[in-house]
Amino acid sequence: MIKLTAGDIFDGQKFLGADRCLILDDDGAISAVVPRSWAGDGIIEVEGWLSPGFVNTHCHLELSHMQGLIPEGTGLPVFLQTVMEQRETPAPEVMQDAMARAAAAMKAEGVVAVGDICNTAASLALKTQPGIYWHSFVECMGFIDAAAPRRLEHSLAVLARFKEKGLPCSIVPHAPYSVSATLFRLLAGMENNTPVSIHNQESASEDSLYRSKTGAFLDFYRHFNMDISGFGMTGKSSLRSYLPYFAATPRMLLVHNTYTEPEDVRYAASREQEIFWCLCPNANLYIESRLPDVKTLMNEGARITLGTDSLASNRQLSMWEEISAIHRHFPEIPMAAIMQWATLNGAQALGISATYGSFEKGKKPGLVQIHNGNAKAYTI
Ligand SMILES: [Zn+2]
Numbered sequence: 001m002i003k004l005t006a007g008d009i010f011d012g013q014k015f016l017g018a019d020r021c022l023i024l025d026d027d028g029a030i031s032a033v034v035p036r037s038w039a040g041d042g043i044i045e046v047e048g049w050l051s052p053g054f055v056n057t058h059c060h061l062e063l064s065h066m067q068g069l070i071p072e073g074t075g076l077p078v079f080l081q082t083v084m085e086q087r088e089t090p091a092p093e094v095m096q097d098a099m100a101r102a103a104a105a106m107k108a109e110g111v112v113a114v115g116d117i118c119n120t121a122a123s124l125a126l127k128t129q130p131g132i133y134w135h136s137f138v139e140c141m142g143f144i145d146a147a148a149p150r151r152l153e154h155s156l157a158v159l160a161r162f163k164e165k166g167l168p169c170s171i172v173p174h175a176p177y178s179v180s181a182t183l184f185r186l187l188a189g190m191e192n193n194t195p196v197s198i199h200n201q202e203s204a205s206e207d208s209l210y211r212s213k214t215g216a217f218l219d220f221y222r223h224f225n226m227d228i229s230g231f232g233m234t235g236k237s238s239l240r241s242y243l244p245y246f247a248a249t250p251r252m253l254l255v256h257n258t259y260t261e262p263e264d265v266r267y268a269a270s271r272e273q274e275i276f277w278c279l280c281p282n283a284n285l286y287i288e289s290r291l292p293d294v295k296t297l298m299n300e301g302a303r304i305t306l307g308t309d310s311l312a313s314n315r316q317l318s319m320w321e322e323i324s325a326i327h328r329h330f331p332e333i334p335m336a337a338i339m340q341w342a343t344l345n346g347a348q349a350l351g352i353s354a355t356y357g358s359f360e361k362g363k364k365p366g367l368v369q370i371h372n373g374n375a376k377a378y379t380i
Pocket of ligand 1: 058060117199255
């Protein structure tokens with residue numbers, strides 16, 4: 001039995017104070033949280049706070065070799081254009097090395113689970129290693145409607161590689177501006193495919209595209225000689241345009257939400273399924289120099305999670321840096337709320353809260369020590 005006390009203990013939802021003792025079984029499973037005075041002898045004093053392990057709900061491990069390559073503050077369409085034009089496949093060992101370093105940094109910081117976007121099976125070998133729970137979101141894209149069956153087939157082949165290894169995975173749309181109506185319908189029709197994640201309203205141009213077929217994405221399509229004459233605007237926001245396709249998907253993870261309006265949050269809340277809102281503040285600052293309307297999301301009761309996005313759009317893959325960015329820009333938001341986004345809510349979004357996200361009896365959520373402004377995995 002292991003007994004830990006700390007300057008404070010965050011249990012996944014609230015701070016318990018300094019007079020509590022966290023008791024774990026020898027295998028790391030949570031046994032109880034009791035008053036310190038009940039815990040008897042052999043208590044280990046941990047400096048700083050203790051928290052359950054972090055859950056990063058949005059990452060692109062495959063882009064780890066792109067650290068520092070893409071200029072900041074260009075806005076999303078130019079960012080995407082630059083990524084696509086620089087996206088020469090590096091030598092396999094360069095990519096594997098960058099992914100291994102990024103995964104090791106996350107593990108050292110106390111990340112225990114990651115929702116990771118995959119366009120290929122490059123991360124497969126790494127994900128069969130123990131240490132981090134990975135849910136691979138195999139991403140499908142194609143804005144030209146006629147190409148939808150071929151695009152789906154390509155992504156299903158990648159998905160099959162993850163399934164063969166028994167790794168948790170689902171097939172997901174990339175974004176409203178890169179997925180055609182037919183492809184949306186095909187993806188939404190996949191069975192036993194949850195959660196579904198999608199990049200949502202990361203740029204103002206996404207809503208202009210759907211509302212009025214105007215905005216910077218038209219330049220983006222033109223740049224790549226894409227004929228989008230088949231795209232029919234809906235006159236509605238992008239969220240309202242695509243969410244109805246997924247009526248039968250029990251759990252959705254909407255990522256970024258930088259330009260989501262309050263009425264869209266209310267619309268999403270009116271849907272039957274569980275919806276989680278993943279924020280990646282440092283990536284939003286990197287790409288669009290803007291943050292989502294976090295207060296509105298909170299006021300509307302949105303279930304928020306945090307993600308790091310990729311090293312193409314972030315200086316590091318650090319959940320603590322994401323927590324700190326929110327805290328710095330919105331000091332009025334209680335730290336307990338932000339910590340819950342990074343732990344319990346993330347675990348619920350990935351469907352793994354029976355094991356991860358909070359200090360409840362029987363769970364093995366991992367431990368993070370936060371001390372002197374840094375977070376690191378605490379190993380017992
Ligand atoms: Zn992303």
